[in-house]
Amino acid sequence: MTDFSLILANLFSRKLRAILMLVAIFFAFLIFGVLAGVQNGFNNIGGAAGENRLVTINKINFTQPMPISYIERIRAVEGVARASYANWFGGYYQEGKNQIVTFAIDPEFYMDIYATDYKLSADQRAAFLADRSGLLVGQKLAERWGWKLGDRIPLSSNIYTNKNTGKQTWDFTIVGILEPAQENADTSVAFFHHAYFNESVTFGQDTAGWIVIETTDKALNTDVSKRVDAMFANSPAETATDTEKAFNQAFVGQLGNITLIVTLVVGAAFATILMIVGNTMVMAVRERTKEIGVMKTLGFPSGRIFKMVLGESLLLAMLGGLPALGVAAVLLTMMRKAVGFPGLALTLDFTALGIAIMLALGLLTGIVPAWNALRLNIVTALGRQ
């Protein structure tokens, strides 16, 4: 027998109570783990690869287009390495519920700028450039629908109408499958020629939804943003330029303040758990007053008993919390595979934060009963029936 086995025996001396406390702690940390993973997913939108990428949109908001002619003027700005443009297509496959993130892009530069995110073979790149109705699909998207190179597929738009057919559907040939070049790359997307889009839509010709700029150095991002926006100041379509990461997060921000939601939900869960576990620990140690008195009588020093009681609450927090983080990591992996949302993961930072919170929970709930045990008078304890 060791002090640890003694702590373990005391912790489970009332099995039902111990299990209920463990379950409460488990669910609190499961919520923490999953929400932290979701927050990480949102934080990583844009990814590290986009550090020297800027996005220019219409100053009114991103739903308003800009003249496509802006692209040449932007390419001439000092500090701009490359620039490309795209439009949101609002795509879906067969039924409206099968939403597919689809962009009409400038084929020549767009995929070059995103070469850090997606791998595309030279053959497939050449095939895409050569075929105006060619479609590049991400690996995850292709796997989901069982698409392969050469497949002819129809994609529909919930915004635009094809003036050639009078319907909202365009036909495409899959000419390339995009593989992820980095962990956060989203391969549940599709890209097609902006020219194909531009010549067949009934409105919005010669406009771009946004322009992507690659700067020569991320240190120049601020200067380039200012130069671009100054260039179009007082024009009918003024621009707002920001980093790609900020743009994407602002886009997601429309869903609400994720950080605030995470903080409030986790905070409320922890406050509740803290009160339940703290109260139960105080009661549990109070019930063992006489036993603690006997241990002191046998010669156990007060400091050692203090450590044992504190160790009990720390062990409780760890036994409940660590498996919860493990389950959260598995759930996040399953969610990432199911919805194709990169960045849904329990990072080392959040794992460390979770463990730090477990330690804090253990210390906060254990300190009062441990202190009471430390100060316990033997004669008083033995006299208690």
Add this chain to the structure above:
Amino acid sequence: MTALISIQGGAKRFVKGRETITIFDHLDMTIEAGDFIAIMGPSGSGKTTLLNLLGGIDRATSGSITFAGQRLDQMSEGQLSNWRAANVGFIFQFYNLMPALNAARNVELPLLLTSLGSGERRSRVETALKIVGLAERAKHYPREMSGGQQQRVAIARAIVADPKMLLCDEPTGDLDRKTADEILSMLQLLNKEMGKTIIMVTHDPEAARYASRVLHLDKGRFVEQVAA
């Protein structure tokens, strides 16, 4: 025989509200090594308080307590803990076993305060349980044992670290006559065969008959009677 523990001018007073209650004053007593002392007296006479002072779990208001040349009244709390672990075995009226631990682990508890390895600890626990006749109940929990068996486990816990002195507070107070006699015979055996000095507080004259000396504590003074 040589003195094992003694109290000189011992006093114990409690302050309750505005009143000071004196349990005893100017108390002198000496217990020789190998003695088996029974302390009797009416309720509230201070028997348990005296036992607590001798066991180093309470402090006298004044006076000195000496154990084998060491002054207990001058020790810090930490020193007293170490002294108790090395020199005293306690046996209580209600056994006071840890309900979460089985018999063997209850007996092993005092050995966690020693530097003995796990093998040596296991061997000592087996020996102690054999002495009290409970080797086959080593894996049983207190709730699975009778009162007499629990008290025998408590005796095994008290002797496992081989202390010089056993302090027993009404050790048979919760037992029937037959079981009480078995427990008292065991204490007598520990005294005679293993040389343990035993100080036992009891209300029971039958229990006191097992001691070699009976001290009556009344109004803060001892009245000694030699056991029959």
